[in-house]
Amino acid sequence: MNYGLPARPPVSPPPDNADAARLEEDFRAALAGRSLAVEAAQMAEILPILRVLGAYSPYLSALVRRDPALLVEIVAKGPEAAVEATWADLSPGATAALPLDSLMRLLRRAKARIALAAAVGDLAYGWPLMKTTGALSRLASAALSAAAAHALRAAARMNELTLAHDDDPERDSGLIILGMGKLGAHELNYSSDIDLIVFFDNEVIRPTPKRSPGETFVRLTKTLVKIIQERTADGYVFRVDLRLRPDPGAMPVAISTDAAEIYYQSLGQNWERAAMIKARPVAGDLAAGRDFLQHIRPFVWRRHLDFAAVRDIQRMKEKIRDHHGHGAIGVEGQDVKLGPGGIREVEFFVQIQQLISGGREPQLRDPATLSMLDRLVAMGRLPPAERDLLAEGYCFLRHLEHRLQMVDDAQTHEMPADPARIPGIGRFMGFGDEADFRRVLLFHLAAIQRRFSALFAAEDAADPASLRNHLPEAEAALSQRLAEAGFQEPAKAAGLVIGWRVGRYRCFRHERARALVEGIAPVLLQAFARTAEPDVALLRFDQFLSRLPAGVQLFSLLDANRALLDLLAEIMGAAPLLAELLARRPGLLDAVVGGEALRPLSEAEALRADMETALCDVTDYQDLLDAVRRWTADKRFAVGIQLLRGLIGxxxxxxxxxxxxxxxxxxxxxxxxxxxxxxxxxxxxxxxxxxxxxxxxxxxxxxxxxxxxxxxxxxxxxxxxxxxxxxxxxxxxxxxxxxxxxxxxxxxxxxxxxxxxxxxxxxxxxxxxxxxxxxxxxxxxxxxxxxxxxxxxxxxxxxxxxxxxxxxxxxxxxxxxKHLKRDPARVFGDIAAMRGRMDKDRPARSRWDLKLCPGGLVDIEFIAQALLLAAAPGLPAPLPTGTGAMLDLLGAQGLLPAADALPLRRGLGLAAGLAAMLRLTAGDGFDPEHAPAPLKALLARHAGVADFAAVEAALDAARPPVRALFGRLIGDPAEAYVPNSAAGTGGLAPLEE
The missing domain is CATH 3.30.460.10 (Beta Polymerase, domain 2)
Structure with missing residues (x-):
């Protein structure tokens, strides 16, 4: 059966479309400018295509404007012949001698050629789905092969490896490039990323002593990604995603096959098994790639599933059903990939049966979705009529996905939210009537959703160990609860939590870890809900979990010390810097439990002794560098906790x-x-x-x-x-x-x-x-x-x-x-001029520029330092170096009356205190208009006032007296400022008297 909906008519442009008219005008002008003659009959065939592209796709219109002769060629030869002509240009012989910039240009122009030819084939000639996805997938493989060959030759020239075959660098190179997902299944969509995993086989590669194999192949992979992904004046080839590799947070971008096999056989998760179903070698050493997939076949295709694996698969099903199957199907804003009745439900309908039965039934191991539907029919697992519904719905939605992506070459799957844009999408799909388009779209979505839900019902009835017996709260219900708790994106938040339950990260690989997090999750989510930004706090915690090597110890710690959950939530919600430290060193929480992190750090000798204890096992210089960094991070974390909780100022x-x-x-x-x-x-x-x-x-x-x-x-x-x-x-x-x-x-x-x-x-x-x-x-x-x-x-x-x-x-x-005698008038005049220059050249960005605002920290520091410089010869040694200590000394020496010292001290305490807290919480990006209320309350608490309005009032009240003192004690910055001169930064050569 040809599942491409070939009976659909060619797409027609809307009448009197200005964009289409402009493209036609530009096209004709370009042909004339290049002296390209097009026969009338051929132009009659080109113009309808041209008008469709102009009316619906700025991206394709840009391709035509860039190379009008390409469209002429595609129509003259036919899109299929135009596609086939591309492969010769990408052959190893054609690309072998090209320098990097020429190769990148060639690949990008090949992408434009395939993109335009496939679009014309789809829109004007009714190409079936797999013809379009096949052309895009073949382009990805050819481009990756050319890039891999170039990267291998470059590494050989740098004496990092030896090629087995100079005329064919990929063969016997040991470089394995697996195409995953849609690339692996020859199903790339129009603006798809390509998911890759890169390995190298230590038994095949030929490294040199110059670098380790790991270093060489990581460099090589980065070169390959640059060739494919980097945007140039000619565009890009494909966006590359390497995150499907084992443990992407810790593993390099290229991994040895030995390490990968150990990982998959001992630590691999069920979602990784699902991903490997579609894996295929797409470039590099294809033979080595096939050997690797053969070696990990016991991991992907298990003959017997243990109870934990069955539960994981059920949870994966439940996640999709609850996340995408419980919403109302619609048109406006509908996600045709992930929404209810979408593309992903057809893919998962196939994949779940592959995961459960593929180990015992090899005929279920085909990566392609449509051919797998045929196999399920042949095996008696799916009635032919239901296969037709799923296949036709899948193809319709994939065509629609392509139309949505053709508009701007964006990886989108969502229908426009604006109803006024729906008729245009319908016409782009070949429907002259909007109601007709809506009806067909809703029909396919509903048909897929019904069959997908029926699969779950059958599985749940057949298996008493249903997900609902193990998860007390399905995702839809959890999403509702999170919405009531104050999360702004409850569906996304619920998806993260469900991800913990299905073992998304390494830290959940043990059943005990999942059970522990299940117990603490409700309390933790309540704590997140009380933070400034619950969604941000939860996301940071999820990122924190993604880096954990194991979870049982940490989750046991949190379970036994529930008070830690509030602190953890506060860190994730209010202190991104501390959250980052904690993500790198989860063991820091042990110091909080033991009380070490809450003890004041005020004795230098005690700190030195503590450092030496921490460094007692250091074996070499590099180890020392790392140990000092760990120790310092621990202490910074402790100080940050104390400041965040108000234990110190x-x-x-x-x-x-x-x-x-x-x-x-x-x-x-x-x-x-x-x-x-x-x-x-x-x-x-x-x-x-x-x-x-x-x-x-x-x-x-x-x-x-x-x-x-x-x-x-x-x-x-x-x-x-x-x-x-x-x-x-x-x-x-x-x-x-x-x-x-x-x-x-x-x-x-x-x-x-x-x-x-x-x-x-x-x-x-x-x-x-x-x-x-x-x-x-x-x-x-x-x-x-x-x-x-x-x-x-x-x-x-x-x-x-x-x-x-x-x-x-x-x-x-x-x-x-410091005690040299200086001319006070010279000192004050230069400093006033310097401050005036700062006012002109580096004005405060807002009232919350605590440093540069008139009357802010710079004014206070300059006053203290200027008065100290002027009076230094008569002051006792050693002179203080801190701003507050300088003000205290000046006051004690009678050089700064109490009436003047008070506003300076008050302004310093307020601005420096707020600056320290903002460094910990908001960084440099504090915007009071968008800052959440809890953060404002935190600032008010640390400023010692009732609310945030009082904080701003205090700042506004503190600054004018400081600026007035600056003018009276040092000089008026505006009057002292001299444009385009060195005033304020000029030389001062003091002479002792």
Whole structure:
């Protein structure tokens, strides 16, 4: 039977369509411009097609405008011949010698050719469904083959592998590219992604010592994806999805077949079995791909299903039935793929029987949906009349899916929600009458839904271990309950929860894990419902679960400590940064249960001891980098929890986070210096120091702060270099040491990055050496430093030194520089001008720009730093580096009257406290108009006021007095500002008197 609905008439354009007329006009003009002659009879055949494309498809219209001769060729030769002509251009011989850009251009033009030819065949010549999907699927295979051959040749040229056959790189390469889903079944839709899994066979590949096989094939896969997916001026070939591979959250994009076989045989889930039904080798080493599928056949096709597998299959059925089968069938907004009576129900109707019986009945192993319906008839499992209903409905909906996607080349499956657009879709399907189109669409949806539901009824009646005996709440009922609880997308939320029940992630692979999460889910969902954004909180928790290697331990912990569920919900709902930390390290919750995460971090020695305990099992330098990152993440998490729950304020949080950062810097400095000395020796009498500026220097770090660092060194006079086997001169020695330390602090390892490091505050900035001498540092600030650099210097302090004596010298130098006598008028004038320039060039983005708003944090910091600079010679050493401590000292010395200090202190506490909380919760994107009410309530609680309106009122009240003080104590920024000059950032060379 030809399930393509061949009797449908060619599509006709609507009368008097402006878009169609414009395309026809452009087409004729393009032909004339290129001197292309088209006979009248041929033009009479082209024009109706042209008008259809112009009326219904901007995407296809664009293809015609780009290459009008292509449409002429397609109509002249026929679309089938035009498609066949493409394959020669994509053959190995035609693509072998092409450079990357030429290959990418060729593949994209081939995609445009096939897309237009298949559309013309479908719309004008009534192609059956499988002819269209077959052309698209063959294009994907050919493009992948060409891309794979290119990537293999490139890897061979880089000496990363050896080709078995230079003239055919794919053969015996060990590179396996499996096409999954619709690609595997030759059923690609018009704008489909292609689902791929990439493996490499260690028994076949020929690696070189240059790289490990894993590294080589991961690089190769990324190259292949770039060739196929990257958008260029010629478009793209296909979007590529690699997420069907084993454990995509942890596994690389290319996996050895050995690792894959172990995974599938021991940890593979039933949804992965279902996915593998449609798998086929589409490119690369086809023989190796077939061998791999043969090896995992016992996983896919099980002769005997255990009870857990039967339950999983039943839950998969229940999920689809409840999610898509309990809604009203309609036209407007109907999802023709996933909605009730949609394409997915036909596919799953076939697939569920394959999963249950395919191990015992090999004839059920065909990946194609339509041919499987025929086999079910032949086996007596499906009456022919019902097969016809399902097949014809499936083809109709697939054709409709293609029409929806032809409009803009978008991967959509939904009918327009606007009733006014339905007649156009109907005409695009070949229906002149809208009512006729609606009737046929509703008929097919209802017929598929009835047969799909009947399958479930039969299965449930035959199997007493029905899903409903194991799941107390089906998805439709759960969705209703979540809607009542305040979830904005209850159906989506219910789908996530049902996914836990069916074992979607690794953490649910054991029955005990699923039972535990079933017990805690109601309490957890109630906790999510109380958060600022329940849907976001649930989604973050689902992402958290997706990364868990196992679930029994965590779910047991949560089950035994139900109070943790509220904390977990608050983290997921209000603190994305903490949620990300928790996703990487679920064991952090153990610290909360044990109380460690709630203890204040205020003692530097205790933190150092704790770090050394955490690092006691470190075996090498790389292990050390990872261990320091883990320890720091643990402490950041603890401080974040304490701040989120109101156990500490922002000042205590800043102090704690600074102590954590200092401990990490000290430990890594020692490790880097030790490792560096092994290669290059030491410099006798030399010293290296790390200075903290900015928030690190002021002990005001937030959970997202980077580190403003400056390095300095000193060596005795006459020192030539280091005393190791590879000696270096002092300058080069300490420069490379500094570079190593920056890398140790900021490099991305398996445990993530530790801190972003900013070295811009070193003397003379990026134009100067990375590590100046201490004398050079001192000379710079005495003679060349600009005003803004003197401001920055007020927050500078020693963090760590490789020599106690040198550290003392650095501290003395800093104290001396800070206490230099300066001209107050010069200081205040430059700072006022600098603030005026900021007002003009970097104005506040909104009233919630806590830093840059007039009267905000910058004004307060500038006032404190300017007054400190002006009065420094008469102040006791050491000078404070924190803004609050500066204000306190100025007040204690009688330099800042209490009446002036009060609004500054009040403004600092309010703005800095809100900034710390927003860093933890909303990041940089806080928008009060769209912020949820619970988040606003959280900010009010931390600000110590009644509600969010009071927070904004407090900010509005705090800022004008601060800006007024700035004008009175420092100078009016607007008056001091000088356009297009260096005012405010010009040099300030203080002279001691």
């Amino acid at each position: 922002h000042e205590a949080a800043g102090q704690a986070l600074t102590l954590v950062a200092e401990a990490g810097i000290e430990r890594l400095t020692a490790a880097v210096a030790g490792q560096f000395a092994e290669a290059h020796g030491d410099i006798p009498g030399g010293g290296f120091a790390v200075l903290g500026f900015g928030k690190l220097g002021g002990r005001e770090l937030t959970v997202t702060s980077d580190l403003d660092l400056v390095f300095v060194f000193s060596v005795p006079d006459g020192t030539i270099g280091s005393d190791g086997g590879k000696p270096l001169t002092p300058g080069l020695y300490y420069t490379r040491l500094g570079q190593r330390l920056i890398s140790a602090l900021s490099a991305l390892t398996a445990e993530g990055s530790l801190y972003e490091v900013d070295m811009a505050l070193r003397p003379a900035g990026s134009k100067a050496p990375l590590v100046p001498t201490l004398k050079g540092f001192d000379d710079y600030y005495r003679g060349e430093a600009w005003t803004w650099e003197h401001l920055a210097l007020t927050r500078a302090r020693l963090v760590v030194s490789t020599s106690e004596m040198f550290g003392a010298a650095v501290t003395r130098t800093l104290d001396t520089l």
